[in-house]
Amino acid sequence: MPAVRMSDQEFRVISEFIHQTWGLKMPPAKRVMLESRLSKRLNRLGLTTFKEYTEYLFSPLGLENELVHMIDVVSTNKTDFFREPGAFTYMSQHILPEMIAGRGAGVKKRLMVWSTACSTGEEPYTLAMVLSEFSEKYPGFGFDYFILATDVSRKVLDKAQRAVYEHERVEAIPFDLRRKFLMKSKDPTQRLYRVVPELRSRIRFRHMNLMEDFGLREPMDLIFCRNVIIYFERETQAGLLKRLCDQIVDGGYMIMGHSETLNGMNLPLVSVAPMIYRKVA
Ligand SMILES: C[S@@+](CC[C@H](N)C(=O)[O-])C[C@H]1O[C@@H](n2cnc3c(N)ncnc32)[C@H](O)[C@@H]1O
Known part of the structure; x- marks a missing residue:
């Protein structure tokens, strides 16, 4: 399934939210990654545009239920036993x-x-x-x-x-x-x-x-x-x-x-x- 298009404005709003909430940097270079990974969330939620997604995200229901999924979309969890030993x-x-x-x-x-x-x-x-x-x-x-x-x-x-x-x-x-x-x-x-x-x-x-x-x-x-x-x-x-x-x-x-x-x-x-x-x- 192709990624849903994210407008410049939507990218600014979402990346700023991620930065404010978790401190994570979201430079323009990460836009394609964000668009593609969040598209899967849109799919799961039955939404077709990022406008709908941001409306949901900032609603009381979204703030309550979506953050737990969003953090896994935007963070890197790479680790190992005895990493940097x-x-x-x-x-x-x-x-x-x-x-x-x-x-x-x-x-x-x-x-x-x-x-x-x-x-x-x-x-x-x-x-x-x-x-x-x-x-x-x-x-x-x-x-x-x-x-x-x-x-x-x-x-x-x-x-x-x-x-x-x-x-x-x-x-x-x-x-x-x-x-x-x-x-x-x-x-x-x-x-x-x-x-x-x-x-x-x-x-x-x-x-x-x-x-x-x-x-x-x-x-x-x-x-x-x-x-x-x-x-x-x-x-x-x-x-x-x-x-x-x-x-x-x-x-x-x-x-x-x-x-x-x-x-x-x-x-x-x-x-x-x-x-x-x-x-x-
Ligand atoms: C790359 S892993 C590092 C794991 C381990 N410390 C290591 O060096 O192998 C980074 C972890 O930081 C967590 N993380 C990112 N932002 C965070 C935040 N604001 N508060 C707490 N944990 C955060 C991510 O969920 C992720 O599991």
Whole structure:
């Protein structure tokens, strides 16, 4: 079915709405993608023009029911287990020992980690594997941790919560960790794996739009904010990162994606390694 045509005015209105609601950039280069993907929504709704679609979108019914679908049309959910693995190695080898020695984080009080745009769950489950391995390696510490994993898309959060992944997805996990932390489907015709309950119980998945108040009471020791700010304008990035910094304890860490730079943003962070920043008072 061919895409429905979107006028310049309709593109301006819709892209501005997306920007205002989720902070996502919608430059003219994305117009064809938006037109084609939203055309499928029009079809589903039995609408034939973008005029009808915008009328629906801005009606009380549309604002209530359409946003949950629209975010999946406009956002990128690409993720992997052990994505940009240097960050996890650095966390185990440097951050955790330093935090335990310094503030007793994870020992006197459980370590709080936040995966801010967790997509389908690969990032928080990777974190849980690495943190559990660390805890086992040093049983004397009595190391304890908790992971908050948030995303604005309900669809990815549902998948994350199910914790079921195809064979190709789990291949990025080192073999010994796969054996330890994944259960294979009993049905031999399905090459599916589920994360073990012990790791699942360490993570709380929650719906959150990072453009809104986080509503979190507990401060975080570590925040993973990877591969999400690239979709925001620089001003939006700086505003979000300032609020995230307020959520980190002094001496805590912010972990970014490898293509995301915080240069010139005037944040209370110092760079300690590629992708890794420590919060300073
Ligand atoms: C490319 S994925 C990154 C996943 C993971 N952090 C990683 O690095 O592999 C980006 C995620 O950001 C989420 N996202 C986009 N805008 C958001 C917003 N305003 N608030 C919260 N999450 C958002 C998307 O739904 C998507 O799942």
